Amino acid sequence: MKKSFQPETLMMSHGYRPEWSEGAVKCPIFQTSTFAFRSAEDGKAFFEVAYGLREKGLREKTGLIYSRLNNPDMEILEERLKLWDGAEACAVFESGMSAITTALFEFLQPGDLLLYSNPLYGGTTHFVHSVLTKWGIEVLGFRPGASRAELEQLIERSGKKDRLAMIFLETPANPTNDLVDIAMCRSVADQFGAPGRRVLVAVDNTYMGPLWQHPLRHGADLVLYSATKYIGGHSDVIAGACLGSMELITRIKTLRTFLGNMIAPHTGWLLLRSLETLKLRMEKQTENAQVIARRLVAHPKVANVHYLGLLTPADGESYTTYRRQCTSPGAMVSFEVRGGEHEAFVFLNHLKLVKLAVSLGSTESLAQHPATMTHAGVEPAEKIAFGITDALVRLSVGVENAEDLWWDLEQALDKIPVPEAVEMAEMV
Ligand SMILES: *Cc1c(COP(=O)(O)O)cnc(C)c1O
16 A cells, blocks of 8 residues: 655655666756757657647656756656645746746636736736736726625626636735635636636635645635745745646646746755745744734734734634635734834834845745835725725744744834823823
């Protein structure tokens, strides 16, 4: 009987054999652009498969040809990433944006309708609004927390319900942790699809993955990652990934070959190294985040905290979706200080340990101000609708000692001046 190991066990070995590389225990960096064929017949056979001129034989391995098509660091990384999401196939890219844009370009055509959840990552928003629309694709956003009836109404009213091609989601929403029900979107997609015209559900799972949320299990067709975040985890590399069925990922890989935005060998190798500690890091990060979130709630300078770990049955739908869809509250905490931009900036400017920087999911804790930084491009009215207020701060909690982190956050919160009215009230 073959024992099946957990992903964290397989991250050190899966897809690589030391005998391929002089016994090297670790997969080397295959820093090469091209691969020598043993014979002309081999070269011919490799190209026949790579160019789809014939089906690959049952026991035939895909031959290494040229690093834009394939490279061991890229392929082993794809094999390992598949394990976390239980995906059939994976394609890795030189950035999260290239994974997202390649998937959107492959599956959308002029005249199609794209429905997406708000707010999306800034780069994705820009691409959807400024690039996809230029190619004649209609785009329609829905608010976080929208009901099924609202989605149906939006699609009906667009006058393009028979051209709905994809529902693109980010859940939990950045930076507010609002949830979108993936299974509900699957069902809406099926309702507007037709035989031979499947409406795809794509989920940018950067905020929770690949450990704490597995969208494919809830009906998604594609899972996307900025591997720059948790997967890379050390703030030293930009990379991305897309996972799904063999059929869909083969199409994405074909487009990747011609766009040339595949991952580089060295980037792939760095991520192989990162994956070995992925679970350890993410577990420690979420443990720290739970401590921080609870203490923030109790702090007098904090008006409110958005953290999945604080949801209770009283939160209704959000709580049910959270319990069904996520396996952990994660390490992203956002909160409003009492006051506005000035008070938020006083807090950020006084942090000593936590770095004032965008990005997330890394070993070191980071803090930023969404309204003027990551979400600066969002229209003022939409900022209000999405809960991105001037007082909002986003924290990505790292693996530091939780008490050290709290010491830093508390001393910076204490620098926020007490509003005069409150001070007066306390004096009497
Ligand atoms: C960072 C990020 C991206 C973009 O990824 P890059 O690796 O920077 O290209 C996309 N989506 C989300 C949710 C992100 O956080």
